[in-house]
Amino acid sequence: MNDAPYSLYRLKRTPFHERVAPLCLPQNWRRWAGCITVGSYDLGIDREYWAIRDAAALIDVSPLMKYLVEGPDAARLLDRITPRNIHKMAIGQVFYTGWCDDDGKLLDDGTVTRLGERSFRLTSAEPSLRWLAMNAVGMDVTITEATDRMAALSLQGPKSRAVLNRCCEDGLDTLRFFRMAPNRLGGRSVTISRTGYTGDLGYEIWMDAADALPVWDAIMAAGADHGIVPCGILAMDMARVEAGLFMIDVDYTAANHAWIAGQKSSPYEMGLGWTVNLDKPGYFVGRRALEREHREGSAWRLVGLEVDWEGLERVYAEVGLPPQIPGTAVRGSLPVMRDRQQVGYASTSTWSPILKKYIALVHLERPHFEPGTRVEIEITVEHHRRYAPGTVVALPFYEPEWKKK
Amino acid sequence: MANPDIIVIGAGHNGLVAATYLARAGRKVLVLERREVPGGQLAGDARIGAFATRPIHAGGQLRADIVRDLGLANHGLASEASADAGAYLAPLPDGRMLRLAASTDAATLDSIRALSPRDAERWPEFVRFMNSAAAYLEAGQATPMPRLANADLLEQGRPLAALAWKLRRLGRTDMFRFMRVLTMSAVEFAEEWFESEPLRAAIGAVAIHGVSIGSMSAGGGYVLIHNWLNRGGLAHRGTRGGAQDMVNALVAALRARGGELRTSAPVAQVLVERQVVRGVRLESGEEILAGTVLSDADPRRTLLGLVGAPELPPEFVWQAQSIKMRGSVAKVHVLTDGQHGIPGGTVVIAPTTKYLERAYDAAKYGQVSEHPYLELTHSGDVVSIHYQFAPYSLRGGDWQAMRATLERRAIATVSERFAGFRDSIREVRSITPFDLEQTWALTEGDLNHGQLILDQLLFMRPIPGWSDHRTPVDGLYLCGSGVHGGGGVSGVSGRNAARRVLRVSARG
Amino acid sequence: MSAQQYDAIVIGAGHNGLIAAAYLARAGKKVIVLERNPYIGGATSTREIFPGYRFTEFSYVVSLLRPEIIRDLELPRHGLKILPLPSTVTPMDNGDYLAAWEDHDLTRREIYRHSPRDAEATDEYSRVMARAAKAIKPILGVVPPDPSSLSWRDLARLLQLGRFGASLSEQERYRIAKLMMQSAGDLLDEWFEFDPLKGTKSASGIIGTFLGPRSPGTAYVLLHHYMGEIDGAFRAWGFAKGGTGGIAQAIANSAKALGVELRLSAPVEKVIVTGGRATGVALANGDELKAKVVMSAADPKRSFLQFLDPQHLPDDFLAAIRNFRVRGSSGKVNLALSELPQFTCLPGEGPLHRGAISFSPSIDYIERAYDDAKYGRFSERPYIDAIIPSMIDRDMAPPGHHVMSCFVQYAPYDIEGGWDDARREAFGEAVISTIERHAPNIRRAIVGKQVITPKDIEQMAGITGGNIFHGELLLHQLFFLRPAPQWADFRTPVPGYYYGASGAHPGGGIMGANGRLAALEVLKDWR
Incomplete structure (x- = not known):
């Protein structure tokens, strides 16, 4: 990493940089979690917005923080950190959740995906390695950060399923909302979750960083007839407000x-009361404060x-x-x-x-x-x-x- | 005992004191001790052979009010501390002895005058100040520390305010002296009072005794007052009849009040449901339920070991992990033929304050001091050597390998001052910090359940905001040395914890 | 010569003396500042030791200078510019480096490659420290109460302090209490794992102290250095245009514009006490100056043990000043260079040269440097904080050439055998050879060298013991104990005599709060 002097004296690039940089004609770049990402591919964002709502928009969401939580206590750890009942998750299920400090105040929000009996993927907006490690004391669990070695794309819009059906080995018709399944796309192994940040039909595609470009190419090719549009984070920002996502x-x-x-x-204040499961057994971070708020109202x-x-x-x-x-x-x-x-x-x-x-x-x-x-x-x-x-x-x-x- | 009201984990002196106070208040108390004998550090161990009955501490006595409250005199404890503490002796390079008592007796003054007439002149004022500071610290230890939230301060701040007022009543000079001395290093403090280096070092040794700090580390002043209070001066002073009498009396008093003691009953787990204590599970698998549990084990062991981090808030777990334990005291017991030549009393080997600092330097880098600070006490044939510094965490080595080195250095250091010592030796048994952890269950071998350093005192002991014996688990209390009032043998934290529990239950 | 009459005499033209004088003049008083050197600045001086090369001889960076002073004295109008000093690079023994750049994302990326855990901990730690600094900062502007006094004045101060305390959250109270008592090493061990990161952060806890990073109390010093702010940004460091002498010059200009008279090469011999009151000073040349008020901005030992006869001071106070710890522990090596030092960890000219370069690979490294000093030796392998002022302000050196300022710890004032030319030379050599391990061309580049030991600081800047803070920042030498119990409110046992320099609350660094608060107290007493 430290080969040329000052080679690290710049922001990180995502695994899709080689593809998105030439398309970002107006040079409208934004900073996201230490990476440069495309704000918009045109000077206006209308075309990208309408692709989300009417066709299919392909968004590079690689800067999301990603962690693998594995081991006998993996479910126990996530059950301790989040207010949801993780033990009840089915393999292949995705939970959206916020998580709190012990005063019941939100630290971050993201998704938990159950990859296997003892393995989960957590996404977050902010770095969470330390918080995971602090909570894992006394547990038999390994936590691996996968932020840089994993690339992620979000394909959003009413045509997104049709696009994926055209380029994925397994069809997506049976993949239910907030479920995940492994798949092959453009000859590469990926996992696809039916999730997103736009409130429309949409999928998120998770892959090894080395597979980023072929996957991008395959989706773009498959989407050509469906009006696929590479989309920056500004259009997504509009769509997420419509979807009521904060x-x-x-x-x-x-x-x-x-x-x-x-x-x-608190989660209650942010309208996430539905994610707080006060009936689940045992301690979880913020339980007492959340019980109090539930009792007394927000x-x-x-x-x-x-x-x-x-x-x-x-x-x-x-x-x-x-x-x-x-x-x-x-x-x-x-x-x-x-x-x-x-x-x-x-x-x-x-x-x-x-x-x-x-x-x-x-x-x-x-x-x-x-x-x-x-x-x-x-x-x-x-x-x-x-x-x-x-x-x-x-x-x-x-x-x-x-x-x- | 079926269905006890209260379980006390650990029959160390603080556990026994707490249990007896609670039994006296009519509670059904069950004390569970993991070893086969009660007494904790006041009880020796079979693995040290001929020295099995030797406690870890050279002296120690319960505070007078505890002895009185629990009627320990009726159970065989001498009602007063042994009258003669013996002297505090420091061999001088020329073979003479600096002989100190915490008083203004002629022998002490003569001994100091031989080094420095000026110091002899200052000595009475020094002793007066130290006694007044120790008395004040005793009041401080008896004062419950509230949380520092505004509401708690308003509700429970009165004793603190009374303590502050008491400080002013010491008078301007002593008040400022006291405030300054707490954070001073042994060297800074000793230099302000005395000019003779052997005297400075002899005092300085008490200011680092039992704690992993050097003579130049801030906080030595506090340790000096703390040790002065516990010792009643400079030399160790035990209860007449020794530590075992203290243990026996406590156990007898507990039983007389209907309390029960079970030995060889190691607790494996404190049972917790949603941050409320339910009881304990023994290593045997037996579960005993109770709504209140007190732990005399050290805070790290109690919280992270017996309760377990998964039941506790993450920030709290981090703070528990951050408690500085760092035991760095070893004990070397030597059986001699009696011709060791070491005088009675407490003999300190600490020729200069720099010597003390150098001994500590080794500990900083995980090494055993080559030229250690030693304190020697003996009862007839058995010489007990307090060895400092012998850090728990050795860099590039382990305690199995270092034991021989430790013993060799202890003997060499003593022999340099007492020529007959080496030839008088019959048998040597040492207790390393690792042994202290294994046998006495002291995390990192820390005798005080947490270093007596400035950021682990008062409302910060063991963890800021948790010095009122409570824990994030309702019904679970800490009653050992690791909490405010603790450190050394005094029974204060056990007494305070029992009072706290009774106050909570009085409130309903 | 007949005695001249002033409203106030200020002894010493260091930044605190000049600030105090300016504030007094601003209130309409006739003020003279007496300086023993032929130049102003005290420990805030910049001088051209070699033609064309300007050395910031002692203090070299600024962040603590109180913004209200900059505003009140209109220092920007008088030439003050504080240029950014955005980064810190720590060369490592394995040829790598650790950098803290100006940009948060870059710094995070940089730390992450060494330790992902520490990258996150750094963010959290910075927030916690910033909150603690913000919480405790009002103390800088408070006159400490005398806790033994029941006077209305002290009770009012106590009340002010109580109100401040009440405004803190429970967590802030614990945080501050722990920071006050902890060692920097313990604090950092709780947070971090990467040695160069811990070493570099711990250095802020030992600057100016005769303590190692493992000594309790150093976490407070670390926090003290966190309280700096430039443009509202906590923890920002800057370099004054023209060196720190530029700050002294700007303050002097402001003071002169306010009517302050400045007399150089005028060492004070005694403070004249008449009828139990300070009434003027006697200069070494025999001149006597009279004034209603005398303020000393020299160090406490000089101010009370040298300028005054002991008979004027109570025993308790005398004992406290005698016991006041002023052991100097730092030195400076200032270099004139014909070329930029080339660091093997980051070759070529780059951002590294525009910030601080810290030789602090681990806490143990600094602790061992301290071990040397406590037994009376300078550090064989010292902690060095180097900056290259000519990369920030091109006017500091001739074109193409550079100056480098190296702050060094530890160099004990009481070195075994005493300081002499040979030991000074050896000390300089220890510094250069330490730098040379990471910047091999340094020796070749040196065209001029100034080595300053604590003894030199004492002689040049007139600070007893050569301690850059006029007295160590020890727990028992802070707040209402600084410089002595009951006399932390800038007054002294001699009416009319005031004390307002780094040896008083709130301590050292180019902060200026001491001089300002002292002047304001003088004005309160004015009748």
Whole structure:
């Protein structure tokens, strides 16, 4: 690794770099977990967004942190770390989950995949090796980081199954939502999970880093007739808001990153109450705090906000402007008001091209998070603060019927 | 005993003290001891042959209030500490002896005056200050340490405030002296008081005794006061009748109150369900259930061994792993023909403070001191040598291989000062830190269940925020030396733990 | 010559003296600063020892300088620029290196290749330390209370401290308490496994102390160095344009603009005490200057044992000052170079040369260096923190040439046999041969060399014992015990005489808080 001086004095490249770099015509690069990744392959992101919603979008998600947890206590370790009941997972099943510190505050979120009786794959947004090791004390388990030696692609969109059926050895018709199965693709061994970060039909393909390019080529070739489009992370960011999926350190602050207690979030607050299994036996990290919160109720909750289009138009019309819509998801915090009192804030907001609505992930204090509650969101119109009316809705904003079918 | 209210793991003196206090309060108490004999470090072991009855400690006595509360005098314990502690003696290079007592007796003053008239002049003030500091530390050890959360401080902070007020009442000079001395090194402290190097070193030795620090390490001042308090001065002072009397009295007192002691009953596991204690499982497989369990084992062993990391929060596990154990004391027992030539009392081999520091340097790098700091005590034919530093973790070697070296160096170092010693030797048996771990179940051979270093004291002992004997497992308490008040033989942490348990149950 | 009358006399034109003078002048006082050297700066001086090569003789980097001082004294207007010093590279014995670059992702990648576990631990550790530094930082701006006093003033200070304490979370309290008492080595062993990483981090815990990384109390010193901030970023280090002398110059310019009179080559002999009150000073040349207030920015020993007759001081105080530990432990080797040192671990010119180069391959390495010093020898293989100022500020050396500043530990003030030219030379050689193992061209490149021992620091900068912090940062020499119990509020037992330098709270480094707080206390007492 240390062959030429300063050869490490640059960001990491993903195993697909050789393919995606020539396609990234506008040089719109973003940093993701220490890697350079494509923000968008065009200067606008509309084509990539609509590929997610209408065709098939191929996204390089290799920077995700990946860990293999293996051994007699593998299930025990993950059951200790996450609030879900890992012992009940079937082989080939995937769980989405957040995980907490012992105060019941979210540290990270990701997926757990049961690869075998004693072997799991964990994905996370932040490095998790240390947390895994700290929790594995006294257990018979090995933890291996696979972030760099594993490449990952996300193929999302209504045509994604058709594309994979064309290039995979085994068909994907029987692979259920949040299940995983080994397969061969472009002559290489891969595992494919029916998961994603867009809320559409979609798959994630996991492979050895050395197999990255042939797999990419095979999928692109198979997708040509289905309108496959290489897609950057900006379009995915829009789609994930529509799907009601949040992002670490954007929509919540990891408990270990927070400067003050008020910045931390619990799974209940983030709408992940369904992942917290208080009935499972034994200790898990954060159990006591989560039991307490379950008993006493949460102070606030993450919900959706749909801005009234007519109201938005009116606010702009007052100064003689048509509504101004940002081209990408906005990661700025915006106050949310009710009766002129601030009752929460939006952490990500975006125009939804498919819903034709302006939507936002909002954090609202009790009792204002009930669906149907009328609130106002602050927007800046011609350098002045204005308030656009909207309605609290349950997440997700958009869920096509074919997502889980 | 069927269905005890409380199980105490370990019949060391703290375990027995805690159990007896609880039995006295009407609880059904069962003490489980893994060895065949009670007493922990106060009891010897058959594997050291002729020295089987020798305890690990040269002296030690329970605090007076414990003796009184538990009526130990009625069970054969001399009601007072043995009157004569003997002297604290340091051989000088010219063959003379520096003879110190923690008083202003003429012999001590004469002995110091021979080295430095100025030091002799300062001695009475030194003894006065040390006694006052030790008394204050005793009050500190008796004061429960609350958590440092605002709510806990408001609710339970009154004793702390009283302690702070008591500090002011020491008077300005002593108050500042006390605050400064805690964090000073042995050298810094000794240099401020005395100019004679042998005197500085003799005092400095007590300031590192039993702890893996050097004479130049901060925190020696605390250790000095701690040891001064436990010893009642400089020389070791035992209970009349010895350590075994103490153990016997405690066991008798426990039984008289209806408590039960089971020996040869090693606990394999503390049973826990969702952070609540349910009882214990013995190595035999037998399960005994109880809603309250006290452990006299060291915190590392209790938490990571008997409870197990998987039942505990990860940050807490990390802190438990981070407790500095680092035993570096070995004991060499020597049976002689009686002609060893070593005077009675406590003899210290520590010619200079740099000598002490050099002895410690070895420990830093995982080596046994070539020129160790020794403390010798004898009862007739048997000479017991406290050897420092003999680190538990040896770099490039193990204790099986090092035992002979340890014994050779101990004998050589003693023989240099006492010419007749070598020829008087009949039999040598040593106890290494590894033996202490194997036989006495002391993690890393640490006699104090955790180093008496600044970041492991008061509300940080054994783990910051957990010095009130509680653990993250409801109903499980620590009552050994590893908790606030502990370190050495005093019974303080056992007493404090019992009080804590009774306070909790009084609250319902 | 008749005595001249001032409102305030400040002894010493180091950064604290100049800052105190400037603050007093800013409040409308007539102030003179007396400096024994023919130049200003004290231990914050930059001088052209060889023509064209400017050496930051003693202190060489800055991060602790309080931002409020920069603002209050308008230092940028007077020439202060603090340039970034973004990285630290530790050459390793196996030819590899460990780097902490400016960019978080690059640093993470770099540590990861040595130890994945440590890469993650580093992130977590940095956050924990930053939170602890943020929590404890307000202490820097607080006048320590006298815990033995029941005066309203001290009770108010105690209350202020209590409020500060109440604002901390439970976890922060434990963290800080543990940091205060721990050794840097123990702290780092809890977090990390990779020796060069631990060694390099532990170095912040021993700078300026006569302690090794395994000595309790060094974790606090580490935290002390974490409290620096530049542009609001914790733990950022910088290099002042023109060397640290540039800081002294900017402060002096500001002070002069505020009307401060500055007299060089004016060593003070005595502080004059009349009727139990300080009323002026007598210079070595016989001149006497009168003032309502005298403030010393020299070290505590000089300020109290030399400038004053013992009769003016109570016994407790005298004993405390005599017992105040000031053992110097660091030296400097400043080099004028004809070419850049070429490091075998990272050949060629590159980012390495723009940051610090730390010779700290392990905690044991530094601990052994300390072992040498505690028995009265300089370290055979010392810890060295080197920077190349000419790579940050091109004006520091002639074109194509460079200067290199090497901070070295340990060099004990009380070296066995005493410091002389031969030992100084041998000490310099130990440093150069240590560097040479990693940068073989260093010897060839040297065109000028200045070796500074603690004895030299004492003679040149006038600091007793040559301790760069005017007194070791020992636990029993901090806060309300610094420099002496009951006298940590910048006042002294002699009314009208104040003390405001590194030997006072909050300790050493180019921080300036000492001088500022002292000046503010003087103004509080003004009638």
